[in-house]
Amino acid sequence: MESGIQQLFKKGKIDLYEGKGTILGPSIFSPTAGTISVEFADGSENEMLIPKNLIIATGSKPRALKGLPFDEAFVLSSDGALQLETLPESIIIVGGGVIGMEWASMLHDFGVEVTVIEYSDRILPTEDKDISKELHRLYKKKKNKYRD
Incomplete structure (x- = not known):
């Protein structure tokens, strides 16, 4: 920790x-x-x-795409991205889930041109459709690019 x-x-x-x-x-x-x-x-x-309150923190691990392993130089995991010494001019984020969208928002705010590619029919596919739709609208307004 x-x-x-x-x-x-x-x-x-x-x-x-x-x-x-x-x-x-x-x-x-x-x-x-x-x-x-x-x-x-x-x-x-x-x-x-016998707890009064409980926090369950399971953690997560980045998952590489088949045939495209993380080299942490060109193909980055979210963990590897934390080690960047300089930000790229542009980046493609594969995965429009919670972590991918957090990175998209943060990098865009730092001036990086961001493109998000999501396999599902919408970003945040495990969240409520209304939330997904609203977040998609807000990110488009910020001029982020999405591959629907």
């Missing part, structure tokens, strides 16, 4: 448990619904938690 996030957790008195968690319902193992069994990644003894 990034050190800035760790500091925010410490300041907010937020406990962090790294491992595999299972949310349990009422059963012989846990009479309280919402109890969490944590299996720690380091192999230490499991722990049972």
